[in-house]
Amino acid sequence: MSEFFQSNTQIIEKRWPAVAARLLSEDPSSLQADLVEGLGSTLSVNGIQLTSRHDRMREAQVQAASLAADSPVLHVYGAGLGDLQHELLLRPALAQLHVHILNGAVFSLVLQLLDQTPWLGDSRVQLHYAGDREEICLPFFALPSELVLADDYNAKIRDRLISETHLTFNNREFDPHAAHIVERLHASQTLMHVDADVAELFGTCAGMPVFVIATGPSLEMHFQRLRTIREQQPRPLFICVDTAYRPLLEQGIRPDIVVTIDQRIAERHLPPAGTSAIRLVYMPMVDPSVLSAWQGPRYVAYSPSPIYQALRQQFPRGELHGGGSVIHPAVDLAVKMGAGEITLFGADFAFPGDKTHAGWSDGELGPQLGAAKHWVLDGHGQRIKTQLNFRSYLCELERFIAGHPQVRFYNSSRAGAIIAGTAFHPELAL
Known part of the structure; x- marks a missing residue:
């Protein structure tokens, strides 16, 4: 058990014991994980980069800008490397940030490799498995990489997220x-x-x-x-x-x-x-x-x-x-x-x-x-x-x-x- 994993999961066990129990049963060893470098670096899982390899924080700022700045409740699907959560938690108007896990093994891997305690310990954050709910929550941002990596348990929510994201594009014909x-x-x-x-x-x-x-x-x-x-x-x-x-x-x-x-x-x-x-x-x-x-x-x-x-x-x-x-x-x-x-x-x-x-x-x-x-x-x-x-x-x-x-x-x-x-x-x- 890595030092990061221990500190990260201590917070999760205290705040969301049911989520922690499931995370401890996940198997990140089944994933192919690689460090990918550019102007910066990121983690690649099964050939999919979790974030930009050039400027992770700038990417998170662009993602955050798609969500209304004055919204008191926001939903993020996919935990990524924690960058978007960090950016959204800077907002004084934010009262609740719900983070929905789309792939338990991927999140478990991130918990082993990186310190996620700043956002996990924020009292405004709630952590869920996306598949525990039958429907998506609005307003949301879904991390593109994790829509691709979503596991079987969370697949139905992934499908609803993609459908909602494509709605305007699909309606252009009408x-x-x-x-x-x-x-x-x-x-x-x-x-x-x-x-x-x-x-x-x-x-x-x-x-x-x-x-x-x-x-x-x-x-x-x-x-x-x-x-x-x-x-x-x-x-x-x-x-x-x-x-x-x-x-x-x-x-x-x-x-x-x-x-x-x-x-x-x-x-x-x-x-x-x-x-x-x-x-x-x-x-x-x-x-x-x-x-x-x-x-x-x-x-x-x-x-x-x-x-x-x-x-x-x-x-x-x-x-x-x-x-x-x-x-x-x-x-x-x-x-x-x-x-x-x-x-x-x-x-x-x-x-x-x-x-x-x-x-x-x-x-x-x-x-x-x-x-x-x-x-x-x-x-x-x-x-x-x-x-x-x-x-x-x-x-x-x-x-x-x-x-x-x-x-x-x-x-x-x-x-x-x-x-x-x-x-x-x-x-x-x-």
């Missing part, structure tokens, strides 16, 4: 004044005059079980069972997302409702033949030529997106949850129709079996397996490949589920990402 958006919404108005309001479906399936079917690779494991259930009476309502429609159809499974929201959806995703008995719920960004070819009843919905603000005043229609993916309004539709329980199929948010989607070739729907540089934990607790936007979609679905405790949510597959707030279906989960 400028209500963008020419292509204005043009598409104008073209949709002809259909909106004649199509039904999605609100007409709300409350029509009170207490019923509903299957919400997405296009993740694990869907392929359920085709036979879904075919069998589809022929039973009574049976759950089948709601599928647009890209799942064709794969289901090819397997002889006809959904009751299809949900589509994306301007890139084409007839190859939603072939119109034989759709007279299938309801289509859509948002006005979908190509009007695809919508008009649909033979069955059509229902208009909005998301909370600002792009629909002007249109909803002219054509009042029901609203469905928006979280970046079509899975969100599909699940919200099931809830608003009155579902007592919802079972998710193909909601993988990852690439189990080294596939991107069920029924589509690699890259046909956008993401390619080779571009998957990130991970989530699957239902077996193992890391599985994914991409950043899938992790954001997962975060938003988990938040939605947490906000609807009156509905039981089941997951049908352990192969994809584990979904907080769901249980594995006792009969259908594989």
Whole structure:
């Protein structure tokens, strides 16, 4: 035990005994740690520099400047080398600084190598494991290096931090004044005059079980069972997302409702033949030529997106949850129709079996397996490949589920990402 480690952990044991007990069980020996030098120096862990190697304190000042100077409570995710904590604690307005550990082994290593007692001993500081909380706290700064190094226990909070950090960037495509958006919404108005309001479906399936079917690779494991259930009476309502429609159809499974929201959806995703008995719920960004070819009843919905603000005043229609993916309004539709329980199929948010989607070739729907540089934990607790936007979609679905405790949510597959707030279906989960 190093002298630094002893003095650092004495403070932690006194102030946060539960955190100290967990830190003492961490194994920093599994990490590859190196001193990296430039104009200054820093610690590199598994090839990731914890801070700048040129000017750590200047970097911390820049990071601190992103947080309001008069905020009495601040949150830092990742302890780093203690530089940001030191900088923030210089603020006279700061009453509480919450430091959330993103990798216990990394923090334990830092405690062995460097004196962290000045900030650990400050009465304004509170120390936590990030994964002990279900949601992120605002306002925050998340150290970029530790977002990369986050361990399995803290991974869900890492995903929420990254999603929140990227929110403004991701929303740049949805400028209500963008020419292509204005043009598409104008073209949709002809259909909106004649199509039904999605609100007409709300409350029509009170207490019923509903299957919400997405296009993740694990869907392929359920085709036979879904075919069998589809022929039973009574049976759950089948709601599928647009890209799942064709794969289901090819397997002889006809959904009751299809949900589509994306301007890139084409007839190859939603072939119109034989759709007279299938309801289509859509948002006005979908190509009007695809919508008009649909033979069955059509229902208009909005998301909370600002792009629909002007249109909803002219054509009042029901609203469905928006979280970046079509899975969100599909699940919200099931809830608003009155579902007592919802079972998710193909909601993988990852690439189990080294596939991107069920029924589509690699890259046909956008993401390619080779571009998957990130991970989530699957239902077996193992890391599985994914991409950043899938992790954001997962975060938003988990938040939605947490906000609807009156509905039981089941997951049908352990192969994809584990979904907080769901249980594995006792009969259908594989």
